Amino acid sequence: MNESERPRLLQYDRWRLVRLSPVVLTCVIAGLAYTTPPETAFSRLLPAAPALAAAMWPVLPTVLLGTVCLLLMIGLSIVFPDLGTWWTASGIIAVTVAAAYGSHVRLQRERTLFHVRLVADAAQQVVLSPMPRRIGSIEIESLYLAAAAEARIGGDFYEVADTRYGVRLLIGDVRGKGLPAVGAAAAIVNSFREAAYSEADMVSVARRLDASSTRYSVAFPLDGPVERFATALLVQIPHEGGRIEILNCGHPPPLLLNDGELCPLEPTSPSPPLNLAELIGDHYTIDAFDFAVGDLLLLYTDGVSEARARDGGFFPLAAWMRQQPLSSPHELLAALHRDLLRYNRGRLNDDIAALAVRLREPSE
Known part of the structure; x- marks a missing residue:
């Protein structure tokens, strides 16, 4: 491997791990909710996963992760009937809708910034x-x-x-x-x-x-x-x-x-x-x-x-x-x-x- 390419590859690997963080967060919350007593209620943290995904994922994957969190909540309610499923499920749905909209707005701004950078690069070539x-x-x-x-x-x-x-x-x-x-x-x-x-x-x-x-x-x-x-x-x-x-x-x-x-x-x-x-x-x-x-x-x-x-x-x-x-x-x-x-x-x-x-x- 070329020495000049190594820092770039390391940076790419770090960014790939960061992009997987919503999945990791979902697994951690689900694992804690399943292995801890019901009164601890770690399941109420599930809406945080789609909220985090909105900062780095497109709209569709964000919605899919919110759907997975909703299904996990329903599954946990079968194992632990007194989790307050409907309140948490409503929170997951509300946060997922807001996260999908936030992801859409972020992508629009990123596209605008990309075009601005193209114009700046063109200006740089002139000057x-x-x-x-x-x-x-x-x-x-x-x-x-x-x-x-x-x-x-x-x-x-x-x-x-x-x-x-x-x-x-x-x-x-x-x-x-x-x-x-x-x-x-x-x-x-x-x-x-x-x-x-x-x-x-x-x-x-x-x-x-x-x-x-x-x-x-x-x-x-x-x-x-x-x-x-x-x-x-x-x-x-x-x-x-x-x-x-x-x-x-x-x-x-x-x-x-x-x-x-x-x-x-x-x-x-x-x-x-x-x-x-x-x-x-x-x-x-x-x-x-x-x-x-x-x-x-x-x-x-x-x-x-x-x-x-x-x-x-x-x-x-x-x-x-x-x-x-x-x-x-x-x-x-x-x-x-x-x-x-x-x-x-x-x-x-x-x-x-x-x-x-x-x-x-x-x-x-």
Whole structure:
């Protein structure tokens, strides 16, 4: 058996045992009712079995279990004539009818949730399309966690494009949550997919992203005076490595790890967040940094650096990053995923997106 499949099989076995719990409960109650004195009246607990079945079974099996409980009650009344059969039988019938209705409502909600998940998965494919894990000597890995577990996707976004100018990366975060944020993120990502290939410099790419974000905000305005905007980070990596170029539009600075030395790649001059260039000016600054073979570059959204523990403390991302070995991007993000969920005990305050990049030897 594959080691990766074992936890899944164990989870399936546990769920199968849970689904059998109404049958087990019925057998236990019937056994106790038969082996204990009549005045103990364990038989009065039989209505609990169909009530439990409604939480996990379809309508017909729930009704069948209620019928079995009713027949068991009639059988027990033959053995013990003074059990108060009709009162308990009436309770079993009433609970079974209510349980069947509850099972029907639950199934309808599950179908609705299933279709919502299909829509969310489709939206995720639009905004967060599968990324290549390696482009030439550049190794890339991505991580995305939605704050709402059922939502599957939120306002964080990322994309990569292998262009003639180099490998271009985008990561960003739309202010707000829900479908409006997803729509704004999709507009920005789709614009990047076109501009990254056609524009020779990243300033022009940033202006295209800002224009797309502005058009989307005009077409789908928010209620109230709040302005929609998005932070974004553009990175250009030459195919052969060397020096990378970064354009930071109000986004948390990426972290570069090199032989245990951690360097936050801060911008020399701030560039405007997307959709705010008309308000605060459209002056964009590109900074260049060394990026050598073996270096690890981490791009992330503020959901990572601002993840909170129960005591209110932020996740110590810089200190955590210094402790990481120069491993593969996949191992780095797997450790980040694990430690973030452990730090805030599985309760995300915001969506989380991250990209890890490493330059490998061309011969590797």
